[in-house]
Amino acid sequence: MSGAALDGRVAVVTGAARGVGAQLARRLSARGARVALVGLEPEEMKKVAASLDGEAVTWAADVTDRQVMARVAEEVVGRFGRVDVVVANAGVATGGTFLDGDPDAFDRVIHVNLLGSTVTARVFLPALLASHGYFLQIASLAAITPAPMMTAYCASKSGAEAFAHSLRGELGHKGVGVGVAYLSWTDTDMVRGADEDEAMRRMRARLPWPANRTYALDPAVERLVDGIVRRSPHVYAQWWLRGMQPVRGFLPLLLGGALARREMRRAEPELARGLAVRRGLVGLGGAADESARTSSHHAP
Numbered sequence: 001m002s003g004a005a006l007d008g009r010v011a012v013v014t015g016a017a018r019g020v021g022a023q024l025a026r027r028l029s030a031r032g033a034r035v036a037l038v039g040l041e042p043e044e045m046k047k048v049a050a051s052l053d054g055e056a057v058t059w060a061a062d063v064t065d066r067q068v069m070a071r072v073a074e075e076v077v078g079r080f081g082r083v084d085v086v087v088a089n090a091g092v093a094t095g096g097t098f099l100d101g102d103p104d105a106f107d108r109v110i111h112v113n114l115l116g117s118t119v120t121a122r123v124f125l126p127a128l129l130a131s132h133g134y135f136l137q138i139a140s141l142a143a144i145t146p147a148p149m150m151t152a153y154c155a156s157k158s159g160a161e162a163f164a165h166s167l168r169g170e171l172g173h174k175g176v177g178v179g180v181a182y183l184s185w186t187d188t189d190m191v192r193g194a195d196e197d198e199a200m201r202r203m204r205a206r207l208p209w210p211a212n213r214t215y216a217l218d219p220a221v222e223r224l225v226d227g228i229v230r231r232s233p234h235v236y237a238q239w240w241l242r243g244m245q246p247v248r249g250f251l252p253l254l255l256g257g258a259l260a261r262r263e264m265r266r267a268e269p270e271l272a273r274g275l276a277v278r279r280g281l282v283g284l285g286g287a288a289d290e291s292a293r294t295s296s297h298h299a300p
Contacts, residue, residue, distance in 0.1 A: 005229045007032035010080040014063050014120055015090030017041035018285055019188035020138065022048045023221040024087060029054045031225065036076045036083075038063070039090065040292045041285075062292065063090045063116030066123070073123035083127035085228055088117040088160070089138040092281045092289050093190050098151045105280050106152040108289070113156030118163060125176070132175035134231045136224070137164035141184045141211065141241060144248045168233060177231035181224050182241045185214045193283025210240050 011028045015021035016037035022044075025035045029052035037045045037058045045058040057079055059072045076083060091113045094105040117137055128135060143161040146154040161180050168178035185191050191214060220237035227235030236242045281289055 005031075006085075008034065009084040010034050010036065010076070010082050011085040011087065011228075012036045012038060012076060012083055012124060013087045013089055014038045014116070015285070016048060016058075017044035017288070018048075019190060020183070020186065020217070020221060020224075021087075021089040023217055024089065024224060025049075025056065026052060027221055027225045028085070028228070029056060031229075033085070034080055036080065038069075038072060041288045044288075063088075063120055064111045066119050069119050069123045073127065076124075077127050082131050083124055084131050084133045085136070086120065086124045086128060086133070087136045087138065087224075087228070088120045090116050090120075091138065091156075091190070092286050093150075093153045093194060093283070094281050094286070095149055095194055097149055101152075102280055108281065108293075109152035110156050110159075112289070113153070114159040114163070117160045121163075121167060125171075128176050129171075129174055134177040134179065134228060135164070135167070135171075136179045136181055136228055136235065137161065138181050138183070138224075139164070141182060141244070143180075144182065144241070144244050145211070177233075179227060179232050179235055181227060181235040181237060183215075183220055183237040184211060184241060186220050186237065187214050187217050188283070189285055190283040193286060196282070210238070 006028060009032070011025075011033040013021050013025050013028070013035060016025050016035075017039040018041070021037075021039065025037055025048055029035050032054065034055040035049075035052060035057075037049055037056060038061050039045050039058075040060065040062060042058060042060040045060070049056040049058050057076075059075065061068045061072045063069060073083075092109055094102060094109055096102070098106070121135060125135075127133070137160055139161040140153070140157040142150060142154040143157040146158070164178050164180045171178060215238050223237050224235055234242075234245075280286065
């Protein structure tokens with residue numbers, strides 16, 4: 001893809017109701033793409049679709065449901081005739097320590113962030129093979145730098161990163177590009193939700209610069225769209241993340257060693273005073289995920 005690469009192309013974005021997904025849909029549409037929005041919040045996605053410059057259609061679906069997602073993929077191809085770009089963006093997060101955290105929330109993070117990405121790839125790959133398209137996996141700084149009180153999120157994003165790298169090796173000779181996008185703390189509902197918990201907010205504030213900042217959404221997403229146009233194997237939403245790659249082998253020892261021990265000693269009194277991260281998923285997207293699953297369990 002080059003120049004007006006996205007004119008008339010069809011892009012699928014999961015987790016498109018808010019945050020990175022919603023802004024990706026807007027920027028892809030602004031560059032000429034027709035967009036399929038997939039997520040759990042139909043009314044929010046309709047608002048996003050109405051704000052787009054070009055053609056857009058929404059599908060309400062849980063990315064972990066293989067049968068539903070297979071139907072979505074079939075309907076997207078039926079509606080648009082092709083798929084050129086798929087962005088596996090849907091994600092949720094929970095915080096707190098592994099032992100004291102919510103086991104159900106932990107499992108849901110793994111299911112959505114990792115298995116939801118594999119389901120998304122599985123159902124849309126036939127269309128991408130036909131178009132010689134591009135699959136972008138949204139990962140995170142958490143895939144590069146595992147950190148305490150983020151066990152589920154780090155594990156899920158590391159797994160999603162490894163999945164995409166493996167997939168690239170399987171599909172490159174067939175003309176399908178696969179990329180991994182890395183974002184640091186970006187101004188979304190998920191990050192704002194995490195910051196509502198004082199222990200997490202204080203620990204994040206003590207991270208070394210530039211990892212302790214929250215970054216604006218628009219420039220981060222613009223970098224992602226540039227990476228999609230270039231079909232890049234690696235896309236960095238913040239410039240400094242590229243520099244983390246050469247030293248990532250040392251980071252688990254650093255962050256899981258003396259630095260982690262120091263920060264957890266600082267955090268323990270806060271946790272003991274009841275400042276622990278709340279149970280469940282964080283942010284408005286997390287609340288929507290929990291609500292959708294509760295509703296489905298009670299459906300006749």
